[in-house]
Amino acid sequence: MEKTIKEQLTELADPEYRQFSAALIPNIGNILGVRLPELRKLAKKIAKSDWRAYLAQAENEFFEETMLQGMVIGYAKADIEEILRYVADFVPKIDNWSVCDSFCSGLKFAKTNKRRVWDFLQPYLASENEYDVRFGVVMLLQYYMDEEHIHSVLGLLDRVKHEGYYAKMAVAWALSICYVKFPEPTMAYLNNNTLDDVTYNKALQKITESYRVDQKTKTLIRSMKRK
Template sequence: MHNTIRKQLVERIDPGYQKFSSALIPNVDNILGVRMPELRQLAKEIAKGDWRAYLQTANDEYFEEVMLQGLVIGYVKADLEELLTYVAEFVPKIDNWSVCDSFCSGLKMTKKNKERVWSFLQSYLVSEKEYELRFGIVMLLIYYSEPDYVDRVIDLLDRVQHEGYYVKMAVAWALSICFVKLPDKTMNYLAGENSLDLFTYNKTLQKITESTRVEQDMKKLIRSMKKR
């Protein structure tokens, strides 16, 4: 099966897109150049068939082959515990922000299983591995930046101590999403005692000011909070 999947990927290569993607995703040199809509379409087709056999034998040589596995896991219909087993097997394959964030976006079963997935994520949120930690953080910002969870989310984000660039960027992104959705609670955190390093703190402020959902007066206030 994996040979036919690779053949389908190769048939969909767009050389111009390969250049574009490679520039966007540094440190990744195995991109074929297949656009995301094409990958999603292929993932949906696989998810309707014998997807378990596919996931057991799938190749990891190319960026798109890994991305495709993550997308398939998001599309399949299965028992939650079985799905979480596949999620746990996939996370160690993540080695860039693009696969991480697309994978997280696809795990929509989280919406109906908030508490179970929350407990599943906890080990990733204390991982020392950059992309395991980013996986946990991006899951928080997509599915848990809401009133019932925001206090716990901010508390977890505040405890993150990791020098990885893509971890710091994820924390800043997550806090900016919390601010957009729940400004009062997030402002109390940012203006009060917090454990953010200078880069992450200022990057959080920058991401808030870049949001189209924040008023100009508030952006002005946020800019004045920058630390030197």
């Protein structure tokens, strides 16, 4: 008899990795300790079989069970509207930065469906839920850091007004990527924005941490900090 997904995950669990992961994701306590390459391998296998049946009955007792569902959605082959329905069902299950960011990096269909996914993301950016907002922002930084979208992205990031720490940090992270890739429009934005002080200063800090920004520029960026 074939093992259940939970049994397979339990067998893949590594106690040392569990401790490492638990320290990185402070707000959850249901980690088994399965490494990401193992999860991806399992997700690819499920995506090649009856992934719809799997998603219909998948459990969320453990962190890895939720992470796995997100990966399967990323690997699954179906038309864009069907996949986006699964994405919409999954987003409310996100309750930590790790599942959020991993899920976003797997949604590679966004590259070939930019306009449709852009429209799909708009409600998330204005949501009252912290991880809805983070999902929207991380999708922008993963798939819309290009010439065509940079000004629109900066405008959207400026309109994010969520008080949640992980929403603010996502905006700061996204702005640092904007700066590295498009320094001129991003600098103009940093000189004229409606960001709260925490997000603004964190964005500056993340820019100065980038190895792709020269020392002279880092000094200038540090001088822009709000007191």
